[in-house]
Amino acid sequence: MPMEKYKYMSNVWKDGIFDNKVVFCTGGAGSICSAQVRAMVHLGANAAIIGRSVEKTEKMARDIETARKGSRVLGLGGVDVRDPEALAKAAERTAKELGSIDFVIAGAAGNFLATIDQLSPNAMKSVIDIDVLGSYNTVKATLPYLVESAKKHKTDGRAPHPHGTGGRIIFVSATLHYSGTALQTHASVAKAGIDAMSVAVAIEQGPKGITSNVIAPGPIRDTEGIARLAKGESETAKAIPSGRYGTVKEIADATIYLFSDAGNYVNGDIIVVDGGHWHTSGVK
Numbered sequence: 549m550p551m552e553k554y555k556y557m558s559n560v561w562k563d564g565i566f567d568n569k570v571v572f573c574t575g576g577a578g579s580i581c582s583a584q585v586r587a588m589v590h591l592g593a594n595a596a597i598i599g600r601s602v603e604k605t606e607k608m609a610r611d612i613e614t615a616r617k618g619s620r621v622l623g624l625g626g627v628d629v630r631d632p633e634a635l636a637k638a639a640e641r642t643a644k645e646l647g648s649i650d651f652v653i654a655g656a657a658g659n660f661l662a663t664i665d666q667l668s669p670n671a672m673k674s675v676i677d678i679d680v681l682g683s684y685n686t687v688k689a690t691l692p693y694l695v696e697s698a699k700k701h702k703t704d705g706r707a708p709h710p711h712g713t714g715g716r717i718i719f720v721s722a723t724l725h726y727s728g729t730a731l732q733t734h735a736s737v738a739k740a741g742i743d744a745m746s747v748a749v750a751i752e753q754g755p756k757g758i759t760s761n762v763i764a765p766g767p768i769r770d771t772e773g774i775a776r777l778a779k780g781e782s783e784t785a786k787a788i789p790s791g792r793y794g795t796v797k798e799i800a801d802a803t804i805y806l807f808s809d810a811g812n813y814v815n816g817d818i819i820v821v822d823g824g825h826w827h828t829s830g831v832k
């Protein structure tokens with residue numbers, strides 16, 4: 549006897565699940581965010597990536613476009629997330645040229661190693677401005693489009709929406725502030741602020757169909773962050789229960805989960821993708 553189709557089956561992990569959807573990503577030319585966007589494009593989305601460098605952003609957009617034949621990826625360079633007007637224009641252009649903004653990744657960040665006594669007021673302010681205000685500016689610029697998208701995609705809680713999902717935000721944070729990290733006062737404060745922002749957005753905007761979540765990557769191979777901050781995989785991996793650094797693909801996988809039907813009821817949460825690293829902080 550043929551098995552009855554399981555009626556609550558999610559339509560995840562298949563080609564085309566993000567067909568006709570648009571993802572808007574700040575920091576999109578960076579190693580982690582470009583992998584997140586590339587995975588979305590591979591599964592059907594079009595995208596706009598936003599960055600400070602015109603050349604790097606444009607080059608990455610062309611590269612991501614190769615993830616799927618016929619995809620469109622706008623490389624919106626020359627945009628600093630600390631500039632709300634520039635971000636608003638980028639969002640407007642994205643919606644105009646690509647038709648909507650269904651997903652947002654707030655990924656732009658600044659970081660370096662410095663003790664608090666080495667940290668100038670301007671250095672502290674720069675990181676807070678890029679990470680916290682930049683994430684706020686990103687949400688402000690895109691929220692009206694996300695609310696429109698959410699109206700079209702709100703699920704009834706029993707079955708996947710026939711036209712997929714939309715109205716979703718992911719903030720890219722870190723685990724630095726869970727147990728305290730030396731040389732990272734600026735980034736820890738900034739990432740704690742981002743975590744708090746995500747929960748507030750989830751609670752406030754959830755009734756409109758918006759979901760807001762955080763992905764907190766641990767040490768990830770081949771990223772600018774890890775090149776700037778860590779000693780090297782062979783040394784750091786000793787404190788990671790999974791015994792190795794993560795990969796950008798593993799951050800992309802968490803992104804697909806949160807943006808797909810599988811993540812419909814996940815809201816105001818933090819997904820830590822770090823091989824269990826933060827649990828061992830302090831164990832040397």
Ligand code: HXC
Pocket residue numbers: 657658659660661662666667668669670671672674675678722723724735765766767772773774776777
């Ligand atoms: C101390 C520093 C510094 C350093 C910059 N500053 N680098 N202070 N140590 N290494 C100070 C400057 O002297 C200046 O203060 C102030 O910061 C602003 O610097 P500017 O270069 O003028 O400004 P701006 O370009 O706007 O911002 C600088 C920046 C940014 C924050 C360093 O350019 C940046 O981070 N870019 C790299 C992006 C990056 O690394 N992304 C990955 C993030 S990884 P004064 O007082 O001199 O004016 C991440 C994950 C963390 O976030 C978790 C990993 C596990």
